[in-house]
Amino acid sequence: MDKWEKYRIFIGKNADYYITRFKKFEETQSVVSWNWAAFFFGLLWMLYRKMYVYTAIFVVFLFLFGIVLEVFHLYNNLVMLGVQIWLWVGFGVFGNYVYYTHVEKKVKDIENRFPDPQVQVAILEKEGGVSWIAPIIFFLIIFILQILTVSQMR
Numbered sequence: 001m002d003k004w005e006k007y008r009i010f011i012g013k014n015a016d017y018y019i020t021r022f023k024k025f026e027e028t029q030s031v032v033s034w035n036w037a038a039f040f041f042g043l044l045w046m047l048y049r050k051m052y053v054y055t056a057i058f059v060v061f062l063f064l065f066g067i068v069l070e071v072f073h074l075y076n077n078l079v080m081l082g083v084q085i086w087l088w089v090g091f092g093v094f095g096n097y098v099y100y101t102h103v104e105k106k107v108k109d110i111e112n113r114f115p116d117p118q119v120q121v122a123i124l125e126k127e128g129g130v131s132w133i134a135p136i137i138f139f140l141i142i143f144i145l146q147i148l149t150v151s152q153m154r
Contacts, residue, residue: 001117006107009121010128021096022103031097038095039088045095047134050127051102055138103128
């Protein structure tokens with residue numbers, strides 16, 4: 001089984017879409033493409049695609065960035081709009097490449113840990129694919145935090 005078939009198994013839903021882009025990354029050495037789901041849903045899309053470590057790193061980065069903006073008194077609606085636009089475009093442009101690096105790393109890790117091809121298939125299916133649970137939980141946590149923040153401001 002070649003790497004593309006392993007990627008296909010790991011990716012699961014919409015594998016053709018992603019593999020087409022992954023092959024283009026390798027052919028052109030470019031890291032740029034466009035992903036509408038990543039553009040519109042950002043962190044929720046990352047969680048849906050089970051990129052938990054990338055999501056955690058990004059959340060920590062955003063938290064620290066928010067602190068820096070607050071410390072330097074740069075936190076205002078115009079700055080936040082600029083940051084939001086930058087994030088939307090960034091996720092849209094680089095989302096596929098981030099997912100490519102995630103898939104590549106996870107598949108190699110599974111290959112190294114499980115030399116038996118039949119076991120690899122089972123693990124690729126289990127560890128890959130998508131999850132609705134993670135983005136829903138994340139959304140609920142953010143929603144509850146927003147409610148608590150608003151109620152604290154009154």
